[in-house]
Amino acid sequence: MSAVLHPEPDELLRLARRGVGPALGQLLERYRNYLKLLARLQIDQRLQGKADASDLVQETFLEAHRDFRQFRGTTEQALVAWLREVLVSNLANLSRRYYGTSRRDVRLERALQKDIENSSRILDCGLIAPHSSPSAQAVHREQAVWLADALGLLPEDYREVLILRHLEGMTFPDVARKMNRSVDSVKKLWARGLARLRGLLEESP
Secondary structure, three states: OOOOOOOOHHHHHHHHHOOOOOHHHHHHHOOHHHHHHHHHHHHHHHOOOOOOHHHHHHHHHHHHHHHHHHOOOOOHHHHHHHHHHHHHHHHHHHHHHHHOOOOOOHHHHHHHHHHHHHHHHHHHHOOOOOOOOOOOOHHHOOHHHHHHHHHHOOOHHHHHHHHHHHHOOOOHHHHHHHHOOOHHHHHHHHHHHHHHHHHHHHOOO
């Protein structure tokens, strides 16, 4: 496909700043899988899964649309960091509603920010072997975003076992209990999922 049909994020960012057509919506959509994954990890950890990550991401996109003029960055890296901040604010609000508190908790927001940035770093370096070769497209993208997109292409069981094992840090026995499988089947599923993921990451665009 041509670059006109599939512009790079930095080009979409320039178009969005100029108010060109649907550029902002197209730009934000690039980060749906990434933000949904980060939201899911925090919801599982802090809210026992009592919220929907997709709804939280949609709320984050609505606020990003509304407040886009406040964003002063010029790169994809800066945009991703800003979107994480918006997500953290929404997660903090959700936590306050869940626990029935109304006062803003700066410590909670700092803890959420730290946890989300840590999850993003794990995505950056924890799921692929050092010798894996990124596709030509990925060289120019934020790696954590690229990895979240690749995870989204996996069959559900493969994706789940990799998230639980690598991003939630569960042991194989814990993963087995969570997925209602034997430890041996989980290990095999994990190995196949990791191989499939690495294959996706090495494919050319």
